[in-house]
Every structure is written in structure tokens, then in C-alpha cells.
Amino acid sequence: MxxxxxxxxxxxxxxxxxxxxxxxxxxxxxxxxxxxxxxxxxxxxxxxxxxxxxxxxxxxxxxxxxxxxxxxxxxxxxxxxxxxxxxxxxxxxxxxxxxxxxxxxxxxxxxxxxxxxxxxxxxxxxxxxxxxxxxxxxxxxxxxxxxxxxxxxxxxxxxxxxxxxxxxxxxxxxxxxxxxxxxxxxxxxxxxxxxxxxxxxxxxxxxxxxEPQPGDAKDTLFLNVTGQYLSLLLFRGEELIFYRCKPHAAEAGEGGGPAGIRREIYTSLAFYQEKLLGRGIGRAYLRVCGLPRDEVLAAAAVEVGCPIEPLxxxxxxxxxxxxxxxxxxxxxxxxxxxxxxxxxx
The missing domain is CATH 3.30.420.380 (Nucleotidyltransferase; domain 5)
Structure with a gap:
């Protein structure tokens, strides 16, 4: 659906x-x-x-x-x-x-x-x-x-x-x-x-x-990173539990680089852990458009703590x-x- x-x-x-x-x-x-x-x-x-x-x-x-x-x-x-x-x-x-x-x-x-x-x-x-x-x-x-x-x-x-x-x-x-x-x-x-x-x-x-897999004990992260913004969705099973969209700082400045991407993911996951009783990320998916994919993938991997699958x-x-x-x-x-x-x- x-x-x-x-x-x-x-x-x-x-x-x-x-x-x-x-x-x-x-x-x-x-x-x-x-x-x-x-x-x-x-x-x-x-x-x-x-x-x-x-x-x-x-x-x-x-x-x-x-x-x-x-x-x-x-x-x-x-x-x-x-x-x-x-x-x-x-x-x-x-x-x-x-x-x-x-x-x-x-x-x-x-x-x-x-x-x-x-x-x-x-x-x-x-x-x-x-x-x-x-x-x-x-x-x-x-x-x-x-x-x-x-x-x-x-x-x-x-x-x-x-x-x-x-x-x-x-x-x-x-x-x-x-x-x-x-x-x-x-x-x-x-x-x-x-x-x-x-x-x-x-x-x-x-x-x-x-879709949830048998034995899934952790949550799922869905990331869309473009040249303009980062959007992050978190799912617990089939339920969406968190959404955040953040334009990159100054639209073209440091926010669109690896440091800015790491900061936004860290901030979102910190809220998830503290306010949503986060049980950890078991699966993560990423789409990158308008930025170097390998750089974004490496930056995200530092914060996510599990393998990230490019979409x-x-x-x-x-x-x-x-x-x-x-x-x-x-x-x-x-x-x-x-x-x-x-x-x-």
C-alpha cells in the first residue's frame, strides 16, 4: 500500500x-x-x-x-x-x-x-x-x-x-x-x-x-540524499516511526558535504535513541543524487552502524x-x- x-x-x-x-x-x-x-x-x-x-x-x-x-x-x-x-x-x-x-x-x-x-x-x-x-x-x-x-x-x-x-x-x-x-x-x-x-x-x-524479515529485532533506515536536502525515514516493522527532512546548510555550503551529512544523521539517530526507544538499525538503504555517492555512503556508514545498501x-x-x-x-x-x-x- x-x-x-x-x-x-x-x-x-x-x-x-x-x-x-x-x-x-x-x-x-x-x-x-x-x-x-x-x-x-x-x-x-x-x-x-x-x-x-x-x-x-x-x-x-x-x-x-x-x-x-x-x-x-x-x-x-x-x-x-x-x-x-x-x-x-x-x-x-x-x-x-x-x-x-x-x-x-x-x-x-x-x-x-x-x-x-x-x-x-x-x-x-x-x-x-x-x-x-x-x-x-x-x-x-x-x-x-x-x-x-x-x-x-x-x-x-x-x-x-x-x-x-x-x-x-x-x-x-x-x-x-x-x-x-x-x-x-x-x-x-x-x-x-x-x-x-x-x-x-x-x-x-x-x-x-x-518489508520486515523473519527474526528482525532492529529498525530499518531509509535515506534519500540529494544535492539540496537529506530526508530520513525510520521504520519499526511496517510502521513509520520517524521522518525528517533537512535542507543542506546554505544550500550549497558545508551541509551538503560528508561532515554535514554525518551531523544530520547523528542528530536524527540521537533523537530516535532517546525519544523513540531506539533498538538500533538493522537494515539501511540509501539513494544519492547530485552528490558523490561513495562519499555520502562512507559518511552515512560512520553514523548508522550497519551495512548500507545503495538503492x-x-x-x-x-x-x-x-x-x-x-x-x-x-x-x-x-x-x-x-x-x-x-x-x-
């Missing part, structure tokens, strides 16, 4: 008489991942013979520094022309015959919270109201200006019944920020069929690898001929591929 479904029409999604979500929509076979330094698009299609999903197209274009500046409250697209040019170069090559496109945004344009509830209300509408109330003072914008999505990582209770409680994963984004990104697609003649965050879609692609798109998604990908482009394509494959498996 996908960890995060962020759809535009959230009021409709949360209507209903129970916490059980409505039947999920059909997600597009094309996805665009927008990063401050680069835009990457992918297309995934089922094979005509066996029906297995295959990666059929990948296109990527770099962006000049300052064209996109992620922010929770300010317009993110600062210089429109290079962003529009990149999309006009990518979309016709990956979105042939597909007007709906999933849109992935940088993690640090959203405020993500993992909230504990002793008991759940009976309906999603009531749960949304409670989440908005609890987060009202923690948001840098008014709650009624937010696009909100939430999920119960442990699953929803039976329709019409109250649940004993558990965690809620809540994602808030400023509505104006989301609409600015969506306008990039609509201006090119496409419709955003899904809006999500890059790391959660990356997780969707690889979540089968994170490889080509191990979970076959590539259709004649497409060929090197390791760098496979890493670039992974989150966008997750927005397609992770929601169909």
Missing part, C-alpha cells in the same frame, strides 16, 4: 462515513520530478506480452541556479523561462498520448508531521479537522491556506467503528505553492493527476525491499529496449518511477 497519496481534490477524498478511503484513482503512467537543480520525467508502460511494467522513457534537463527556490510560504518558481523550457523539452518525449502527469515536488516544500492519537474519530472529515487543529500553531501559514493529505500508516479501522488509536502521517503544503507547480503542467497542456513528495514516491518504489532502480524495474540507463540517470529517475510503479503494485 503506498505510503502517501497526495491528490488535488482533497475535500472529496476525505468525504464519507468512515476512515476507510475511497477507491483510489487510476494514476498516470508518466511522472515529472521537479528538483531545484533539475527536472526529470519518466514513462512506465506494461509489456504487451507479459503485462509486466517496464521503464520506457527517461528525459532530464538541468536548471540554472536560482530558477527554483523551495520554500514553505513563498513562490518557488523564481525564474519561469528555464523551467518552462525544460518541461517543453521533456514532456513531449515522455508523455506521448498521456494528458495526465504525476508531479513530484522537493520534500522541503511541505511540512510533514507524524501525529499520535489515543483514539480515532469515526470519519475522515473529523480526523482532518483534528489534525488541522493540532498543527495550527506549527504551520508557517494559516491552516485554511493549506493543502492537507493524511494517511493512517497502520491502516484504517472497519467502516463505522472507532479505532483504538495510532499514528497519522500528515502532509501540509501552502496552497499557492502547489498551484504554482501545477500551473507549470497546465501551461504545457497537461493535467497533474497526482502531486506527491519525492522521497515518499522513492519509498513507494522500494517498499517491497523494506538501484534497475533491480526493481526492468528497462524496455532500446532505452539504456547508467547509474546516475537511474538514480535521477527513481522517485518519478515510484510515483507510477509504487501505486500499481
Amino acid at each position: 503506498p505510503l502517501l497519496d497526495m491528490v488535488k481534490n482533497l475535500d472529496a477524498l476525505f468525504e464519507g462515513a468512515s476512515l476507510e478511503p475511497r477507491r483510489p484513482p487510476r494514476f498516470p503512467g508518466v511522472a515529472i520530478d521537479i528538483d531545484p537543480g533539475r527536472i526529470t520525467g519518466v514513462r512506465v508502460e506494461p509489456d504487451r506480452k507479459d503485462g509486466a511494467l517496464r521503464l520506457c522513457a527517461v528525459e532530464s534537463r538541468s536548471l540554472p541556479e536560482g530558477a527554483i527556490e523551495p520554500s514553505l510560504v513563498r513562490p518557488n518558481v523564481r525564474v519561469l523561462e528555464p523551467v518552462a523550457l525544460a518541461l517543453r523539452a521533456i514532456l513531449p518525449k515522455v508523455a506521448t498520448g498521456e494528458p495526465r502527469v504525476s508531479l513530484l515536488l522537493p520534500d522541503h516544500v511541505a511540512r510533514v508531521a507524524l501525529l499520535a492519537f489515543a483514539t480515532f474519530p469515526r470519519t475522515r472529515r473529523e480526523l482532518v479537522a483534528l489534525v488541522r487543529f493540532r498543527m495550527a500553531k506549527s504551520l508557517p501559514f494559516k491552516p485554511d491556506e493549506a493543502v492537507l493529505d493524511l494517511m493512517l500508516p497502520g491502516g484504517a479501522p472497519a467502516p463505522g467503528t472507532a479505532a483504538a488509536g495510532g499514528n497519522v502521517l500528515a502532509v501540509f503544503m501552502h496552497r499557492a505553492v502547489v498551484e504554482q507547480y501545477e500551473a507549470l503542467l497546465s501551461a504545457s497542456g497537461y493535467w497533474p493527476g497526482l502531486v506527491g513528495l519525492s522521497t515518499f514516491e522513492l519509498y513507494n518504489l522500494f517498499r517491497g525491499r523494506l 538501484d532502480l534497475l533491480q526493481v524495474l526492468p528497462v524496455a529496449a532500446p532505452l539504456a540507463l547508467d547509474a546516475e540517470n537511474a538514480s535521477l529517475a527513481a522517485p518519478a518511477a515510484g510515483a507510477i510503479v509504487g501505486r500499481r503494485s
Whole structure:
């Protein structure tokens, strides 16, 4: 089950008489991942013979520094022309015959919270109201200006019944920020069929690898390190127990180097040990994009204390001929591929 479904029409999604979500929509076979330094698009299609999903197209274009500046409250697209040019170069090559496109945004344009509830209300509408109330003072914008999505990582209770409680994963984004990104697609003649965050879609692609193994006594670490930020997820069994996204210091300074990466991992794991009764990391997975992979891997290994497995798109998604990908482009394509494959498996 996908960890995060962020759809535009959230009021409709949360209507209903129970916490059980409505039947999920059909997600597009094309996805665009927008990063401050680069835009990457992918297309995934089922094979005509066996029906297995295959990666059929990948296109990527770099962006000049300052064209996109992620922010929770300010317009993110600062210089429109290079962003529009990149999309006009990518979309016709990956979105042939597909007007709906999933849109992935940088993690640090959203405020993500993992909230504990002793008991759940009976309906999603009531749960949304409670989440908005609890987060009202923690948001840098008014709650009624937010696009909100939430999920119960442990699953929803039976329709019409109250649940004993558990965690809620809540994602808030400023509505104006989301609409600015969506306008990039609509201006090119496409419709955003899904809006999500890059790391959660990356997780969707690889979540089968994170399933608990027999005898697991320790927790699982999932790291996504880009040239702009570090995102860290911790799982206890199938339950997400911790999430953190931290932009690199000064965006291009020491924070993106090995010392800064070690510091952020150390800080997160110290909180995990002290506040979440951490029982140690038994398995760790890492995706690196926009930074030297070996340097990041070595820095992370010092703090994690167990072997770290680099995530490889080509191990979970076959590539259709004649497409060929090197390791760098496979890493670039992974989150966008997750927005397609992770929601169909």
C-alpha cells in the first residue's frame, strides 16, 4: 500500500462515513520530478506480452541556479523561462498520448508531521479537522491556506467503528505553492493527476525491499540524499516511526558535504535513541543524487552502524529496449518511477 497519496481534490477524498478511503484513482503512467537543480520525467508502460511494467522513457534537463527556490510560504518558481523550457523539452518525449502527469515536488516544500492519537474519530472529515487543529500553531501559514493529505500508516479501522488509536502521517503544503507547480503542467497542456513528495514516491518504489524479515529485532533506515536536502525515514516493522527532512546548510555550503551529512544523521539517530526507544538499525538503504555517492555512503556508514545498501532502480524495474540507463540517470529517475510503479503494485 503506498505510503502517501497526495491528490488535488482533497475535500472529496476525505468525504464519507468512515476512515476507510475511497477507491483510489487510476494514476498516470508518466511522472515529472521537479528538483531545484533539475527536472526529470519518466514513462512506465506494461509489456504487451507479459503485462509486466517496464521503464520506457527517461528525459532530464538541468536548471540554472536560482530558477527554483523551495520554500514553505513563498513562490518557488523564481525564474519561469528555464523551467518552462525544460518541461517543453521533456514532456513531449515522455508523455506521448498521456494528458495526465504525476508531479513530484522537493520534500522541503511541505511540512510533514507524524501525529499520535489515543483514539480515532469515526470519519475522515473529523480526523482532518483534528489534525488541522493540532498543527495550527506549527504551520508557517494559516491552516485554511493549506493543502492537507493524511494517511493512517497502520491502516484504517472497519467502516463505522472507532479505532483504538495510532499514528497519522500528515502532509501540509501552502496552497499557492502547489498551484504554482501545477500551473507549470497546465501551461504545457497537461493535467497533474497526482502531486506527491519525492522521497515518499522513492519509498513507494522500494517498499517491497523494506518489508520486515523473519527474526528482525532492529529498525530499518531509509535515506534519500540529494544535492539540496537529506530526508530520513525510520521504520519499526511496517510502521513509520520517524521522518525528517533537512535542507543542506546554505544550500550549497558545508551541509551538503560528508561532515554535514554525518551531523544530520547523528542528530536524527540521537533523537530516535532517546525519544523513540531506539533498538538500533538493522537494515539501511540509501539513494544519492547530485552528490558523490561513495562519499555520502562512507559518511552515512560512520553514523548508522550497519551495512548500507545503495538503492538501484534497475533491480526493481526492468528497462524496455532500446532505452539504456547508467547509474546516475537511474538514480535521477527513481522517485518519478515510484510515483507510477509504487501505486500499481
